[in-house]
Each structure stands twice: as structure tokens, then as C-alpha cells.
Amino acid sequence: MEIAYLGGKERIKPTxxxxxxxIAVLPFINLNNDPEEEYFSDGVTEEIINxxxxxxxxxxxxxxxxxxxxxxxxxxxxxxxxxxxxxxLQGSIQSVGNQLLIHARLVHAADGDEIWSEKYDREMxxxxxxxxxxxxxxxxxxxxxxxxxxxxxxxxxxxxxKEAYQLYLRGRFYHNKFAGKDEHQKAIxxxxxxxxxxxxxxxxxxxxxxxxxxxxxxxxxPAKNALPLLKKATEQALALDNGIAESYLALARMQMLYxxxxxxxxxxxxxxxxxxxxxxxxxxxxxxxxxxxxxxxEAVSQISLALSLEPFSLINHxxxxxxxxxxxxxxxxxxxxxxxxxxxxxxxxGHMITGLNLITLKNYAEAxxxxxxxxxxxxxGITLSACGVLFxxxxxxxxxxxxxxxxxxxxxxxxxxxxDMGIVHASVGEADxxxxxxxxxxxxxxxxxxxxxxxxxxxxxxxxxxxxxxxxVYEVTG
Numbered sequence: 001m002e003i004a005y006l007g008g009k010e011r012i013k014p015t016x017x018x019x020x021x022x023i024a025v026l027p028f029i030n031l032n033n034d035p036e037e038e039y040f041s042d043g044v045t046e047e048i049i050n051x052x053x054x055x056x057x058x059x060x061x062x063x064x065x066x067x068x069x070x071x072x073x074x075x076x077x078x079x080x081x082x083x084x085x086x087x088x089l090q091g092s093i094q095s096v097g098n099q100l101l102i103h104a105r106l107v108h109a110a111d112g113d114e115i116w117s118e119k120y121d122r123e124m125x126x127x128x129x130x131x132x133x134x135x136x137x138x139x140x141x142x143x144x145x146x147x148x149x150x151x152x153x154x155x156x157x158x159x160x161x162k163e164a165y166q167l168y169l170r171g172r173f174y175h176n177k178f179a180g181k182d183e184h185q186k187a188i189x190x191x192x193x194x195x196x197x198x199x200x201x202x203x204x205x206x207x208x209x210x211x212x213x214x215x216x217x218x219x220x221x222p223a224k225n226a227l228p229l230l231k232k233a234t235e236q237a238l239a240l241d242n243g244i245a246e247s248y249l250a251l252a253r254m255q256m257l258y259x260x261x262x263x264x265x266x267x268x269x270x271x272x273x274x275x276x277x278x279x280x281x282x283x284x285x286x287x288x289x290x291x292x293x294x295x296x297x298e299a300v301s302q303i304s305l306a307l308s309l310e311p312f313s314l315i316n317h318x319x320x321x322x323x324x325x326x327x328x329x330x331x332x333x334x335x336x337x338x339x340x341x342x343x344x345x346x347x348x349x350g351h352m353i354t355g356l357n358l359i360t361l362k363n364y365a366e367a368x369x370x371x372x373x374x375x376x377x378x379x380x381g382i383t384l385s386a387c388g389v390l391f392x393x394x395x396x397x398x399x400x401x402x403x404x405x406x407x408x409x410x411x412x413x414x415x416x417x418x419x420d421m422g423i424v425h426a427s428v429g430e431a432d433x434x435x436x437x438x439x440x441x442x443x444x445x446x447x448x449x450x451x452x453x454x455x456x457x458x459x460x461x462x463x464x465x466x467x468x469x470x471x472x473v474y475e476v477t478g
Contacts, residue, residue, distance in 0.1 A: 016464060022085040024050045024061035027070040028102075030204045031094035038152030041093045044066070044102075048089070048134060053278035061085050062280040062310035063176070074127045080109030087115070091134075098124045104134050125162060152159035153225050157239070158203045159194075167194035169205050173208055181220035183364065184211040204240035209233035209250035217257065218413040223444060230254060249282055256289055260476065280310035284319045291326040292450055299323045314347050316339060321353035325360075326454055333357040339369070348378035356386055364394040381407060381416035385423055392427025393459060400428050419448040427459065431466040442475050443475055449476050 022206045025048050030041040043147045046063050053060040053110050061083040069079055076088050091104040107118035120130050120384045150462065159165055171190035188211050191204040198204075216226035237247040252268035255261045269286045276282070287302035304462050306316045317340045324333035335356045340350025355370035367390055375383040389404035404424050408418050422437030448455075460469055 021087075023052060023061035023063070023087040023089060024066050024080070024083045024105075025052070025083040025089045026079075026091075027067050028091040028104075030090050030094050031101075039170045039173040040095070041165065043166075043174060044093060044317070045091075046169075051278055056277070058278075059085065059309070060278045062278070062313060064280070064314075065310045065312040068312040069359040076107060076109050076112060082311060084311065085109065092373075095124070100124050102130060102134075103134065106366065111292075141163065141423075143280065155251075158244075159198045159201050161198045164194040164198035164201055167191075167197070168201065168207070171207055172206065175211060178330065181215060184215050184220065184389075187211050200240050202237045203246060204249055205233045205237035205240065206244055209254075210246065211367035213250060213257075214251055216446060219417065222415055223258075223308060225252075227258060236395075243275060245272045245279055245282065247278035248275065249279070252289075253285060255293075256285075257450070258445050260445060260450065262289070262293055278309060280306045280313055280316055282306075283309065284313070284316035287323050288319050291323045294298040294326045299327065312343060314323055314344055314349065317343065318349040321349075321357070322451075325353075325357055326451070330357045330360050334361070346377060346381060348374040351377070352386060353384065355390070359386075359390055359393060364390060368394075379410075380414060384410065384416075387410065388424030389427045391460060392424060392429075393464075397428045400424055417446050417448065418444065419446050423448075423455065423459075426464065426469075429464050434467055435466070435472075438469075438472050442472060452476060 007229050024047055028041045028045045045066070045216070049066065051058060051454060052058060065083055080086065080088060081251060086109060088107050088109050089104060090107065094101040100120070100122050102120040102122075104120075105112065106115045108115055118134070120133070122130055125201065151323070159168075167190050169185045171194065172181045174187035174190065188208050191207045191211075194204045195201055208462060212221070212226045212230035212233065216222040216223055230250070231254065234250045237244060237339065240249075248268050249272050252265045252272060255265035255268060269282065269289060271284070272279070272282050282305035283302045284348070287299045287306060289303055290296070290299035300323065303320045309318060310316055315337060321336040321340070323335050324330070324336055324348075334354055337350050337352070337354030337357065340353060341345060343351075344350070345392070351370045351374035355367045358367035358370060368387075371383065371387050371390055375387055383404055384407050388400045388407070391397070391399035391403060404421065407421060407424070410416055418437040418441040422434045422441060424433075425437065426434035438449070438452070438457055449472075452469075453476075456465070456469050456473065462464070
């Protein structure tokens with residue numbers, strides 16, 4: 001395996017909207033006012049987004065960004081500007097027994113003119129046909145040409161089992177919260193229940209794979225437990241249906257972040273993008289891949305595209321911070337972190353990106369303020385190690401060792417990566433101890449070691465540098 005890291009700085013260009021026919025599907029209103037039924041109205045919205053996103057030549061605002069406006073009454077023109085779209089679909093859903101009442105309307109956002117509207121009064125059993133019918137009407141209204149004349153090319157159904165579908169929607173509801181271990185485990189439970197009813201439900205396996213990867217990457221589950229389940233779920237999804245972009249995304253992330261097989265990851269990313277160009281998460285992850293392999297221009301292009309499709313996606317803004325940091329655009333990375341904090345102050349990632357890059361800029365006072373906020377929101381090995389590095393590099397070794405004590409204690413109940421321990425030891429100049437942790441981290445293929453070249457560049461230089469660190473980089477990159 002080879003990873004070619006390139007040097008040099010490259011200014012990040014601002015995100016520009018894509019000039020093509022475009023639409024945002026705002027969350028359908030749940031007229032039943034029953035929180036337990038939110039998953040259903042959200043799920044119908046998401047399925048319509050998924051259907052439309054498979055149409056070539058149509059830009060579709062991503063789910064995360066569209067759902068930012070759930071329950072809000074902002075001016076449609078302003079929403080369209082925020083989401084970079086020309087058209088907006090609104091709707092409502094009400095269920096009465098087995099009866100389903102749906103109203104949908106398509107609006108030209110610039111002038112508020114209604115282009116199309118329709119009401120549907122159907123049995124719950126017709127939900128799949130209703131979704132297809134709404135999407136076809138929208139496509140006709142905005143004059144987007146379908147691939148050929150067969151609706152089945154665009155309207156791919158993953159199941160005709162209504163009960164399994166509703167369980168899947170519940171799983172997606174918890175998966176999309178991206179809030180932690182409990183939510184991911186709830187999502188897995190619902191996906192597994194859907195599979196119990198529909199064993200060939202491939203996209204449910206893709207959902208399970210995504211959950212396990214996230215729980216491993218963010219220290220919610222040990223690698224020895226999560227990775228075999230991730231691999232099994234991904235393989236099952238692909239074996240059942242090799243036409244699902246989400247399955248290839250899970251596979252590409254595993255190849256990149258765990259297997260460190262960048263050649264295979266490249267091919268897998270490209271296959272996923274062929275299946276669904278409108279998937280912002282794909283572009284965000286492909287941007288990270290491009291940055292890690294030294295293709296900074298492509299990384300900038302991909303992260304800009306991801307943010308154009310999903311301007312309110314926390315996770316893609318988070319990875320944009322990584323792209324800027326890797327390419328040595330530290331001021332841009334700080335600005336990106338602060339943008340994240342502005343979008344959602346309760347998301348630890350914004351404070352984290354801000355703090356880490358302020359360390360590199362040697363603005364330790366503001367870095368401490370940001371990282372202590374990240375730690376308060378998300379007390380785990382990731383945030384603790386960041387605080388430890390801050391103390392080590394700013395000349396407070398006692399405080400750094402206090403962080404190490406906390407990490408040892410935390411490791412009894414939570415996952416604390418070897419890298420997390422090693423980087424704090426390295427920051428106080430304890431290279432021998434740090435090397436032991438880093439070597440174990442490499443043996444276990446812990447993801448932070450993929451960034452080790454840049455960590456040496458920014459944090460472990462000068463009197464904290466040890467020539468043996470360079471050998472570790474070679475072990476990772478081959």
C-alpha cells in the first residue's frame with residue numbers, strides 16, 4: 001500500500017452553489033402530533049429525497065440540511081438561498097387507522113409560485129406507490145428527464161414489506177441522530193428487526209454497517225467487537241444488492257480507515273458515486289481520502305461539493321476542518337470550527353476542530369477554552385487527549401499527566417485508544433513511552449495513525465521530535 005503525501009499550501013475556495021435544476025424536500029409535517037409517529041413522516045420525506053437524488057442532472061439538497069428547517073416557518077426564498085436550490089417541496093402526513101392522507105406542493109422559491117400540488121387519500125399498504133407517484137409528479141413539474149422511460153430505473157425499492165419498511169425508518173431515525181452509542185444501538189435493533197421480517201433487505205444491512213463503523217471510530221465500541229460486525233454487515237449488503245451506494249460507502253470507509261488499503265478504497269468510493277452522485281457524505285469522505293493521499297485540490301473540490309449539497313451537515317463541516325488542517329490552512333480550519341460552533345454549539349466537533357488548530361497556531365488560551373467545552377460536551381478519549389496535548393505543548397506537564405490519569409481511569413469503562421495515550425506522552429517529551437503506544441496503535445490500525453505525518457509536522461517538532469517517529473509514518477504509509 002502506498003500513500004503519497006504532498007507538501008505545500010493551498011487556499012480553500014468558498015463553497016459555490018451548483019447551477020443546475022435543483023430542489024429541497026422539506027420535512028413533511030406530522031399532523032397527528034404524536035412524537036412516536038415522527039419517524040414515519042420523516043421517513044417518507046427521506047425516501048422522496050433518496051428517489052430524487054438518483055436522477056442525473058438534478059441537484060437535491062441533502063437530508064441533513066433539509067431537516068434543519070423541520071418545524072420552522074422561515075421565508076421560502078431565504079431557505080432556498082441557504083440550500084442552494086430553485087424549488088421546494090412541502091407536505092403533510094396524517095394517518096387515521098389504516099388510512100393515510102398526504103398533501104404535497106411544489107413551489108418555485110424565488111417568487112413563491114405554486115407549480116404543482118396534489119392530495120393523496122390511500123391505504124397504508126399503498127405507501128410505496130404514493131412515494132413513487134409524488135416523485136414522478138415532481139420530476140415532471142421541474143422538467144427533469146428520467147433515465148430512459150422505465151420508472152424502475154430511478155424508483156428502486158428495497159422491500160415491499162410494509163412492516164419491515166417502518167422498522168427500517170425507525171432505525172434511520174436513530175442512526176441520523178449521530179448522538180452516541182445508545183442511539184446507534186437502537187438503530188441496529190430496528191434494522192435487525194426489519195431483517196427478521198425481510199431477510200433480503202440489503203439496505204438495512206448497510207445501515208447496520210454504518211452504525212458499527214461510527215461506534216468504532218468514535219470510541220463507543222472496541223475494534224475487536226465492532227469491526228467483525230461491520231465487515232459482516234457490509235458483505236451481506238453487497239451480496240444481496242450490489243447497487244446500493246450506502247453499502248459501498250461503508251466498505252470504502254472500512255478500507256480507508258481500518259484496512260489502510262487506499263487503492264481499493266479509491267475504486268469503492270468511485271463506484272458509490274456512480275450509484276448516487278447526490279450523496280453529500282460520499283463527497284465528504286472522498287475529500288478526506290483525497291487529503292490523506294496528498295491530492296489537496298481534489299480534497300477541496302470534494303468537500304466544497306459536499307457542503308454545497310449539505311450546507312448544514314455537521315459531520316461534513318467537521319471533515320472540512322480536517323481537509324483544511326491537513327493542507328496547512330490553519331486559519332481556515334479555525335474558521336471552519338467556529339462555523340460548526342455557530343451551527344450547533346452542542347456539537348463537540350466544532351469546539352474540537354477550533355481548539356486543535358489554535359494549538360498549532362500557538363494560541364493556547366483560546367485553544368483551552370474551546371477544548372474544555374468539547375470535553376464538557378463529550379468526555380472521552382478523543383477530547384481528553386486533545387486537552388492533554390494542549391497542556392503538554394503549552395508547558396504544563398503536570399496538567400498533562402493529570403489528563404493521562406483520567407484517561408487510565410476512563411479506560412476501565414470506555415474505549416481509550418492507544419493513540420490517545422501516546423500523543424499526550426509525546427507532547428511532554430516522553431518519547432519512549434509514546435512510541436510503545438503508537439506501535440500498538442499501528443498494530444491495531446487505529447485511524448488517528450493515518451494522520452500521524454501531519455501530527456509530527458505540527459506538534460512533535462523541535463525539542464519534542466524523535467527520529468523514531470518518522471519510522472512509524474513509514475509503517476503506516478508503506
